Amino acid sequence: MLGRTLREVSAALKQGQITPTELCQKCLSLIKKTKFLNAYITVSEEVALKQAEESEKRYKNGQPLGDLDGIPIAVKDNFSTSGIETTCASNMLKGYVPPYNATVVQKLLDQGALLMGKTNLDEFAMGSGSTDGVFGPVKNPWSYSKQYREKRKQNPHSKSGDSDWLITGGSSGGSAAAVSAFTCYAALGSDTGGSTRNPAAHCGLVGFKPSYGLVSRHGLIPLVNSMDVPGILTRCVDDAAMVLGVLAGHDPKDSTTVHDPINKPLVLSSLADVSKLCIGIPKEYLVPELSSEIQSLWSRAADLFESEGAKVIEVSLPHTSYSIVCYHVLCTSEVASNMARFDGLQYGHRCDIDVSTEAMYAATRREGFNDVVRGRILSGNFFLLKENYENYFVKAQKVRRLIADDFVNAFNSGVDVLLTPTTLSEAVPYLEFIKEDNRTRSAQDDIFTQPVNMAGLPAVSIPVALSNQGLPIGLQFIGRAFYDQQLLTVAKWFEKQVQFPVIQLQELMDDCSAILENEKLASVSLKQ
C-alpha cells in the first residue's frame, strides 16, 4: 500500500480497503524504521493520528473532503506550521513554534491531508545537497536500494558500514527522501534555484516547480522573495497535478499571487499523440561538465519525442552563461535583507550577552547562523552598498530581464516545452560531495535549474532511467509562464513512455513486514 501512488491510495481509502488510521500508522512505523535517513526533523505523530481519526469519521459518513483526505504528506521545515516547531534546520529557529500555518499547509490540511512531519533541509534552504543543516545531512534512500547495491556488488541487506551513502541533493532533500522511502505520498519542498527539482532527480521522483505567482508564498520562510516558490514532490505526475490543484490560486495574504489562472481541480488529460508538440533543446545547456550518461539520456529523450511525431528543434538561450552569476548576486542580496529580521528579539535564538543591543545582535546572529548563511549575508550586503548597487544589483536585474526574455523568445518561436537535463550527474557519495564547499557546489549543481527561477517559469523534473550505477537520472521540462497544466500534460506523456522503475527497498520492507500485512512490494507499474 505504501508503494502506491496518491491517487491509488485515495481510491483505496474511498473504497474502504484501508482506513486513514491504518495508513497513518504504517507510515509512522516506516518513518521510525527509516530514521537513519534523517529525512525528518520533526515527526508530528500525535497530530497526524488525530487528523487520521477525524478523516476516518468523514470516510465512515461517506463525506471525505476530497482526494487528499487521509493522505499522509510531509512538509519541508521552512514552511510555517502552527503549533509545530519550524526550524529551517538552523540554530536561529530551534524551538521556534509558529502561531500560524503557511497558506499551502493550510490548504492541504483543509483537504484532510495528514501531516506526518517536517522534513530536513540545508540551513535556510541554502545548498544543493541537504547536507548543511544543523540536524545533519539527509541520506538518499537509493543508497540502500537493491538496484544500487547490486551494481556495487554489495550485500543488499547490509545497512552497516554505509560510509559511502549518497546525498539526496537539495535543498529539499528531506522531503525527497520522505517520499522516495514511502513514508508519505507527497511532500512540499521549496524551489528557489532548483531546490525541489534537484533532489527529485537524485531520488527518482517527480519534482514540480510551479510558475511564480501561481502558488502562495505566505508562510514560506523566504530565501529569495522574487524567486521562491513552494515545490511539490511526488512519485508520479498525476499526483503532482492533484496537489497543485489544491495549492494553486490567488492568496490575498501574498500580493505576488495572480488571480486564478488555472482550472481546479486539476485533472490532466492523456495526450493521445505528440504530433502537434514542439520541443526545444537549448544548445547552451550542453556543457562539458555534463555527465555522458545524462547527455545520452537527454539525446534519447529528444529522439523519443521525434520518433513519436513531435517537432524537436534546437533553440538558443544566449544569456545562459551569465545566469548563475546573476542568480548569486540577486540571491545573496535578498538573503542579506531577509535575514535582517533574525535578531533574537521577538522569537528564535537569543544569545546570553546583554552588554548592548549591538553586541547582542552580533552574537545572536553569529551563533544562530551557519557559515553558509553568514557568507551569503556578507556578500549580499556588499552588493547592496550604495557604491556597488548599480554595478551589481541593478546590473544583475537587467541581465535577469535578458535571461527571462531568452525564454520568451524561445517560446514565441513556436516551442511549447523545453527539454533539458536537471543535474550534471547522478547523486554522489556524501564524502565526495563535501570535498567542495557549499558555494562551489551550488554554483555547479544549480546550473540547469536556476535560470527557470530567474524567469519565474514552471518546470518539472521527471525520473527517466537508472544510471550505470543503478541511480536515478531525471530530465527537466520547462514551460511558459502559467502554462503549468500544459507542461504537466507533456510530462505525463513522457513519464508513461519511460516507465521509470520503482525503488527496491526490500530490506526496509522486510523489516516492516512484521507490522504490515502480508504485502510484497513488487514493481508497481505507474499505470492508474
Place this chain on the structure above:
Amino acid sequence: MAAPVLRRGCRGRLWALACVDGGSCHGRGAPTGSPSNRIRGQSSVAQQPLHTAQKPRKGEHNWAAVVGLEIHAQISSNSKLFSGSQVRFSAPPNSLVSFFDASLPGTLPVLNRRCVEAAVMTGLALNCHINKKSLFDRKHYFYADLPAGYQITQQRLPIAVNGSLTYGVSAGKERGQVIPKTVRVKQIQLEQDSGKSLHDDLRSQTLIDLNRAGVGLLEVVLEPDLSCGEEAATAVRELQLILQTLGTSQANMAEGQLRVDANISVHHPGEPLGVRTEVKNLNSIRFLAKAIDYEIQRQINELENGGEILNETRSFHEKLGCTVSMRDKEAKQDYRFMPEPNLPPLLLYDATSLPIGTDPRQVIDIDHIRETLPELPSVTRERLVQQYGMLPEHSFTLLNEVGLLEFFQNVIKETRAEPKKVTSWVLNIFLGYLKQENLAVSER
C-alpha cells in the same frame, strides 16, 4: 505693527501667521549665550520690531539660512499600512501587533487601500503630481524597534512629487494684510512607522513596544525654501490644518502623529550652500521654531569663530532650549536600499486610463478622489473674508483653533448681528474667555 496682534489670545500657540518683512529673517530671534538670554530671545521672536531684524550680528557679512523639512504624518486609518492590526493611541504595550508587525518569518506585506487614498488626497491638496506608478523599497538598518531590520518605504519612485505648500504671512505696514508664501513640496511617500523604545537606564535595558510598528506614515519632504523658525513653524501649521481638514492625519504633534525633522545650513548669499545638520525629535510647533532658530544662530556663531559645521544629527533639548549632537547616531549610514520584492508596483488610475469593467474596489481613481476632496483651509479663509468681510488674519485665527470655525458659524446662524461684530466678539471676548479659563473650544 503686527507684533501686538500676535500676542493676543496666543498663549503658547503659534498662529499660522509669521511676522516677516518678506525677506529672510536672519539673525533674528535666535538666542545666544546663557539660558536666560535664550528665554528672552524666545519672547523676542514675537516682539522684535521688524526693522531691527535686518541688523546683522557682530559686524560681519549677511548670513542666509536654508531650512528643509521632512515631516512624518501618521495616517488616520483603522489598520496599519501593510497589516490588519489596529491603529490606536495609548493601547497596552504590544497589544496591537500582528504576525507581520512582529516580523515573524514567512509573513508578507499587504497594502492598505485607505493609506494609498490618504496619500493621493494629501498629494492633490498640495498640488502634487500623482505618480500613476510608484514603487516600494526596503531601507535597512538595525534597531530594536525595527523588527524586520528594514523599513518599507518609497525611495525610488514615491507616490506624489513636485507640489507646493502655501502658508500665510502677515505683512508689515498694513494691518491684516496677508502675503502668501510658498514652499515647494519635493515628494510625498508612504512608509512604515517604527515601534517605540523606552530606555530604562536603571536596569540597563530597553523596553520595546511594537504597537506603532507598521503604522502608515506619509513623509512629506519640503524643499529648502524656508529660511527661519517662524516660516518653518507656519508652514508646518498649515500642513497640519490641511491634513486635519482632509482627515488623512490627525496630525497631533503631542501624540506623535506629526513629527518634523529639520535640515539646516547657513551661508553667505551668493556663495554655495553650507554644510547642513539634521535636527530631530521636534514634537511641538513651538519647539520647532525655537530649535531651528537656535541651530541657525549656533552655526553662524561657529563659523564666525572660525569653526566648522559637521554634517551630523542633532536633537533638540527642550529644557535647555538648545540642540545637542546625537553622537551615537552616525551621520552616514548606508541603508542598502533594495526594491521590496513582495509588493508589485502600485498602479493608480484616472478617468482616462481606468479600464472598463474594473471592480472599483480593486482600483484607485485619482480623478474621483480629486472630486471628493473637502474644502481646503486656504479656500475656506478666502471664503470667510469674502463672505463676512473680515480681515485675512481673523480668518487664520478662526481656523487655527479646533472647533472655533464651527462655533462661529453657529453664532452667525443664530444671531442677526452684523458679521463683523460677531467676528470681533468671537475672536476677542469669547476666545479671550477660553484662554483665561484654560479651556478648549470643544469643552464649552
